Amino acid sequence: xxxxxxIQVRGIEKSFKDVQVLRGVDFDVKAGSIFALLGSNGxxxxxxVRILSTLLKADAGTATVHHFDxxxxxxxxxxxxxxxxxxxxxxxxxxGRENLVLIAKLRHLKDPGAIADDLLARFSLTEAGSRxxxxxxxxxxxxxxxxxxxxxxxxxxxxxxxxxxxxxQARIEVWQTIKKLADSxxxxxxxxxxxxxxxxxxDRIAILHKGTIIQNGTLTELKQLLPPAKVEYVEKxxxxxxxxxxxxxxxxxxxxxxNDDRPDGTVAxxxxxx
Ligand SMILES: Nc1ncnc2c1ncn2[C@@H]1O[C@H](COP(=O)(O)OP(=O)(O)OP(=O)(O)O)[C@@H](O)[C@H]1O
Ligand SMILES: [Mg+2]
Numbered sequence: 632x633x634x635x636x637x638i639q640v641r642g643i644e645k646s647f648k649d650v651q652v653l654r655g656v657d658f659d660v661k662a663g664s665i666f667a668l669l670g671s672n673g674x675x676x677x678x679x680v681r682i683l684s685t686l687l688k689a690d691a692g693t694a695t696v697h698h699f700d701x702x703x704x705x706x707x708x709x710x711x712x713x714x715x716x717x718x719x720x721x722x723x724x725x726x727g728r729e730n731l732v733l734i735a736k737l738r739h740l741k742d743p744g745a746i747a748d749d750l751l752a753r754f755s756l757t758e759a760g761s762r763x764x765x766x767x768x769x770x771x772x773x774x775x776x777x778x779x780x781x782x783x784x785x786x787x788x789x790x791x792x793x794x795x796x797x798x799x800q801a802r803i804e805v806w807q808t809i810k811k812l813a814d815s816x817x818x819x820x821x822x823x824x825x826x827x828x829x830x831x832x833x834d835r836i837a838i839l840h841k842g843t844i845i846q847n848g849t850l851t852e853l854k855q856l857l858p859p860a861k862v863e864y865v866e867k868x869x870x871x872x873x874x875x876x877x878x879x880x881x882x883x884x885x886x887x888x889x890n891d892d893r894p895d896g897t898v899a900x901x902x903x904x905x
Pocket of ligand 2: 676677678791
């Protein structure tokens with residue numbers, strides 16, 4: 632029997648007023664794999680993740696997540712997924728442990744304290760567990776955010792820009808976390824603007840540009856799209872960045888809305904209409 636994909640996306644379209652953001656998006660994500668969705672600012676990555684996680688309705692097309700149709704069975708989809716948004720959902724007034732206990736209680740799980748302690752250990756946060764999340768570094772906050780989204784062991788996890796704003800060390804820690812998740816059988820769909828992140832993590836990489844997936848393949852397949860550059864007698868493979876820029880163009884499609892970044896480098900939450 633051929634295993635059905637964990638996520639199946641067919642012809643998804645979405646416009647905001649007269650701006651058509653998604654113009655027919657198609658792809659499959661194999662169960663237990665890591666799938667990276669690459670795209671410039673404003674390409675529609677978050678919009679697509681919100682459609683797949685039932686927060687937003689598509690104008691056209693269909694998508695199934697864990698074999699449930701997102702439009703017809705949103706409740707079943709929600710029970711099968713977790714979503715770590717582009718902006719961390721951590722409550723800064725609470726300690727790391729209290730954040731985890733809160734979510735476990737909200738999900739009506741038995742022994743929330745034990746679940747919290749287990750996740751703190753898995754994410755190397757045991758020592759920091761009793762401290763207010765407000766005192767955490769960006770990397771610790773991200774790890775806590777991902778830990779919170781794993782409560783209840785969802786088979787599919789969406790990570791919208793999991794390492795934006797993190798320093799290289801914290802980024803590597805989050806990558807290790809994500810790899811471990813996939814190794815344990817969780818299906819991961821992540822969006823990123825960091826090409827190296829996709830290179831490091833993803834089994835397959837899809838490039839979202841001007842509303843459609845313009846390429847979808849393994850890193851090796853994407854690299855084969857460009858001829859290797861010859862440097863004297865050494866053959867140099869193109870990096871994923873070379874492939875991306877050749878496909879998308881150096882300027883890319885930029886978001887015209889103002890970027891509400893705070894001076895400390897964090898990003899202010901956007902008001903989102905539903
Ligand atoms: N609720 C909304 N109302 C109006 N326009 C929206 C809404 N949500 C998104 N958009 C617009 O849709 C486009 C795609 O936005 P989206 O957030 O999906 O992009 P993205 O690929 O996630 O970008 P980034 O890399 O900056 O996170 C942008 O032009 C954005 O301004
Ligand atoms: Mg986004």
